[in-house]
Amino acid sequence: xxxxxxxxxxxxxxxxxxxxxxxxxxxxxxxxxxxxxxxxxxxxxxxxxxxxxxxxxxxxxxxxxxxxxxxxxxxxxxxxxxxxxxxxxxxxxxxxxxxxxxxxxxxxxxxxxxxxxxxxxxxxxxxxxxxxxxxxxxxxxxx
Amino acid sequence: xxxxxxxxxxxxxxxxxxxxxxxxxxxxxxxxxxxxxxxxxxxxxxxxxxxxxxxxxxxxxxxxxxxxxxxxxxxxxxxxxxxxxxxxxxxxxxxxxxxxxxxxxxxxxxxxxxxxxxxxxxxxxxxxxxxxxxxxxxxxxxxxxxxxxxxxxxxxxxxxxxxxxxxxxxxxxxxxxxxxxxxxxxxxxxxxxxxxxxxxxxxxxxxxxxxxxxxxxxxxxxxxxxxxxxxxxxxxxxxxxxxxxxxxxxxxxxxxxxxxxxxxxxxxxxxxxxxxxxxxxxxxxxxxxxxxxxxxxxxxxxxxxxxxxxxxxxxxxxxxxxxxxxxxxxxxxxxxxxxxxxxxxxxxxxxxxxxxxxxxxxxxxxxxxxxxxxxxxxxxxxxxxxxxxxxxxxxxxxxxxxxxxxxxxxxxxxxxxxxxxxxxxxxxxxxxxxxxxxxxxxxxxxxxxxxxxxxxxxxxxxxxxxxxxxxxxxxxxxxxxxxxxxxxxxxxxxxxxxxxxxxxxxxxxxxx
Numbered sequence: 001x002x003x004x005x006x007x008x009x010x011x012x013x014x015x016x017x018x019x020x021x022x023x024x025x026x027x028x029x030x031x032x033x034x035x036x037x038x039x040x041x042x043x044x045x046x047x048x049x050x051x052x053x054x055x056x057x058x059x060x061x062x063x064x065x066x067x068x069x070x071x072x073x074x075x076x077x078x079x080x081x082x083x084x085x086x087x088x089x090x091x092x093x094x095x096x097x098x099x100x101x102x103x104x105x106x107x108x109x110x111x112x113x114x115x116x117x118x119x120x121x122x123x124x125x126x127x128x129x130x131x132x133x134x135x136x137x138x139x140x141x142x143x
Numbered sequence: 144x145x146x147x148x149x150x151x152x153x154x155x156x157x158x159x160x161x162x163x164x165x166x167x168x169x170x171x172x173x174x175x176x177x178x179x180x181x182x183x184x185x186x187x188x189x190x191x192x193x194x195x196x197x198x199x200x201x202x203x204x205x206x207x208x209x210x211x212x213x214x215x216x217x218x219x220x221x222x223x224x225x226x227x228x229x230x231x232x233x234x235x236x237x238x239x240x241x242x243x244x245x246x247x248x249x250x251x252x253x254x255x256x257x258x259x260x261x262x263x264x265x266x267x268x269x270x271x272x273x274x275x276x277x278x279x280x281x282x283x284x285x286x287x288x289x290x291x292x293x294x295x296x297x298x299x300x301x302x303x304x305x306x307x308x309x310x311x312x313x314x315x316x317x318x319x320x321x322x323x324x325x326x327x328x329x330x331x332x333x334x335x336x337x338x339x340x341x342x343x344x345x346x347x348x349x350x351x352x353x354x355x356x357x358x359x360x361x362x363x364x365x366x367x368x369x370x371x372x373x374x375x376x377x378x379x380x381x382x383x384x385x386x387x388x389x390x391x392x393x394x395x396x397x398x399x400x401x402x403x404x405x406x407x408x409x410x411x412x413x414x415x416x417x418x419x420x421x422x423x424x425x426x427x428x429x430x431x432x433x434x435x436x437x438x439x440x441x442x443x444x445x446x447x448x449x450x451x452x453x454x455x456x457x458x459x460x461x462x463x464x465x466x467x468x469x470x471x472x473x474x475x476x477x478x479x480x481x482x483x484x485x486x487x488x489x490x491x492x493x494x495x496x497x498x499x500x501x502x503x504x505x506x507x508x509x510x511x512x513x514x515x516x517x518x519x520x521x522x523x524x525x526x527x528x529x530x531x532x533x534x535x536x537x538x539x540x541x542x543x544x545x546x547x548x549x550x551x552x553x554x555x556x557x558x559x560x561x562x563x564x565x566x567x568x569x570x571x572x573x574x575x576x577x578x579x580x581x582x583x584x585x586x587x588x589x590x591x592x593x594x595x596x597x598x599x600x601x602x603x604x605x606x607x608x609x610x611x612x613x614x615x616x617x618x619x620x621x622x623x624x625x626x627x628x629x630x631x632x633x634x635x636x637x638x639x640x641x642x643x644x645x646x647x648x649x650x651x652x653x654x655x
Contacts, residue, residue: 002577003577006577010316014319017323017338020338020340021337021338024330024335024336024337024338025335026333026335027333027334027335029333030333031332031333031599031603032599032602032603032606032607033598033599033602033603033607034333035330035332035333035335035337037598037599038322038326038594038595038598038599039323039326039337039338042319042322042323042326043319043323045315045318045319045322046316046319046320046323048315049312049313049315049316049319050316052312053310053312053313053316056312058310058313058577058578061576061577061578063576064369064370068368068369068370068371071368071369071371072365072368072369072572075364075365075368076365076565076568076569079361079544079565079568080562080565082548082561083548083558083561083562083565084558086548086552086558086561087556087558091549095545095548098541098544098545098548099541099542099544099545100541102364102368102540102541102544103537103538103540103541105368105371106367106368106371106536106537106540106541107371107537108537108538113537116537116538116541117541120538120541120542120545121545124542124545124546124549128194128549128553132194132198133198134194134197134198134549134553135197135553135556136549136552136553137552137556
C-alpha cells in the first residue's frame with residue numbers, strides 16, 4: 001500500500017512538474033530545443049517510473065511506530081529552530097542546545113546529554129573556529 | 144615513459160608539507176569514518192566537502208584530503224566487521240564472513256593485519272590501473288561530441304541503479320528527481336528562470352553541496368533517531384586483538400588471492416554502477432570457488448579476509464577512472480568527489496588531463512602516499528581505532544549533524560540553505576524508507592545541467608534534428624550499453640542480491 005501511495009504522489013509530482021515546465025517563459029532569443037524540452041522529458045520519466053511503482057508495488061517497508069515518527073518530526077522542528085536562531089544567538093549557545101537535544105533523544109541521560117551538548121559545541125568551536133579559522137555564526141556575545 | 148614523467152611531476156606537486164599533512168589527516172579521518180558504523184565513505188566525504196571549501200583549500204589539496212578520506216574509509220570498514228561482526232560500511236560486509244570467525248578464534252590481530260595488507264595491495268594495484276587506463280579512456284573520450292556525451296550521461300544513470308537497487312523503477316524515479324532539481328534556477332542558455340516560483344534564493348539553483356550533506360549525513364541522523372539506536376555496538380563485547388603481526392606463512396598463502404582479487408575488484412570498480420560492494424562480493428565468491436578446497440571459507444580462513452578487502456579497495460581505485468577520465472562517476476562516493484571538483488570550478492573529463500595535469504597527477508601521487516600512510520596507520524595503530532568503536536551513536540550522531548550545519552553555514556552564511564538542507568535530510572529519510580537509492584538523486588543534481596546542455600548543443604548543431612542523438616556508431620554503442628545496463632539487473636540483479644543475502648544468512652546471523 002505504501003508504494004501505491006508513493007507512486008501516486010510521484011505521479012502528481014510529475015504532472016505538477018510538467019505544468020511548471022509549461023509555465024517557463026521563453027525568451028525571444030532561444031535555441032532550437034529551448035528551455036522547456038528537457039524538463040518535459042524529466043517529467044515523462046518521473047511519471048512513468050511513478051506509475052510503475054504504483055502498479056507493481058514492492059513489499060511494504062517497515063514503518064516505525066507513531067512515537068518514533070513523532071520523534072523524527074520533533075527533531076526536524078528542533079533543527080529548523082536551530083537554523084533560524086543560529087545567526088541571532090551565536091554558534092556556541094545554539095549548537096550546545098541542539099546537540100544536547102539530539103543526544104538526549106538518542107538515549108543519553110539528561111545530565112550527560114547536557115555535558116555532551118556543551119562539549120560538542122565548544123569542541124567544534126575550538127577546532128573549526130580557533131584552529132582552522134572558519135567563520136561561524138556570531139551572536140551578541142561574539143561567539 | 145611519458146606517463147612516468149607525469150607521475151614524477153605529480154609527486155613534486157604532492158610532496159609539500161601541506162599536502163602530506165592533509166593526506167595524513169584525511170587518512171586518519173577516513174579510517175575513523177569507515178570504522179564507525181553509520182558513517183560510511185559517502186557521508187564522510189560529504190560532510191567534509193563544505194569544510195574543505197570554506198577553508199579555502201585549492202583544488203589539488205582539497206582533492207588530496209578528500210580522496211585520502213575515501214581510501215581511508217575503505218580501510219576502516221573492516222575493523223568493526225572483524226571485531227564486532229558489524230560492517231563499518233557497506234563494502235566491508237563480506238569481510239565479516241571470515242573476519243569475525245577469526246576474531247572468535249582469538250586471531251583478531253592477524254585478521255586485522257592480513258586485511259590491512261590486502262587493502263594495501265588492492266589499492267596499490269588499482270592506483271597503477273588508474274594510471275594506465277585513465278589516459279587510454281581519455282583518448283576515446285576526446286572523440287566524443289555533444290550527442291555522445293548525452294548518451295554517456297544517460298548510460299551513467301541507467302547503469303547506476305544497477306545491482307544496488309532492488310527496483311529499477313525506483314532508480315529511474317531517483318534519477319528523475321535529481322535531474323528535476325538540477326533544472327531549478329536560471330537557464331544558462333537563454334537566461335530565463337525555471338522552476339523558481341518567484342523565490343529569489345532559487346535563482347542560483349540548488350547548491351548540490353546542500354543537497355548532498357542533507358541527503359547523506361542528516362538522513363543518517365534521522366535513521367538513528369528512528370531506531371533510537373544510541374548505545375555503542377561495541378559496549379559489553381570484549382574487544383581483544385592479540386598479536387598484530389601475521390606469521391609469514393599466512394601472508395604467503397594469501398598473496399595469490401590478493402593479486403587475483405585486486406584485478407577483479409579493479410574491473411568491478413571501473414564498470415559504472417558496480418562499485419566497491421560488488422567488487423568485494425565477487426572477489427570473495429571467486430576465491431571461495433577457486434581455493435576453498437578444505438571448506439574453510441566462512442570458518443575463519445585468512446584468504447577469506449584478504450579477498451574481499453583487496454577487492455573492495457581495488458574497486459575504490461577503479462571507480463576513480465571513469466570519474467576522472469569521463470566526468471561520470473560510477474559509485475556514490477565518486478559522485479560526491481565529483482561534486483568537490485565541480486564546486487572548485489574544475490570540470491572532470493578528458494580535458495582535465497590536459498588543462499589541469501597538476502590536479503590529476505598530484506592526486507594520483509597523493510593516492511600512493513596515502514596508501515603507504517594507511518598501511519602504516521592500520522597495522523601498528525589498529526588498537527587506537529578499535530577504541531573509537533566504543534563511541535556511542537548518541538554522541539557521534541549529534542556531532543555529525545552539527546558538523547554538517549557548520550559546513551553548510553560556512554559556505555553561504557544563510558539560514559535558508561540550512562532549511563533546504565533539513566528538507567533534503569527528511570526527503571533522504573523518506574526515500575530510504577521506500578528503498579529508493581540516493582546516489583542517482585545526487586548524480587542527477589550534479590549532471591543535470593551538463594546533460595541538458597549537451598542535448599541542446601547536439602540538436603542545435605544538427606539544425607533541430609533529434610535523430611543526431613543516435614547519429615554515430617559511438618553514440619549507438621553507448622545507448623546499447625546503457626539499455627543493457629538498465630535491463631540486465633532486472634534479470635540478474637535479483638539472483639545476485641539473493642545470493643549476497645543468502646550467504647550472509649547462512650554464515651551466521653549478522654545484525655543489521
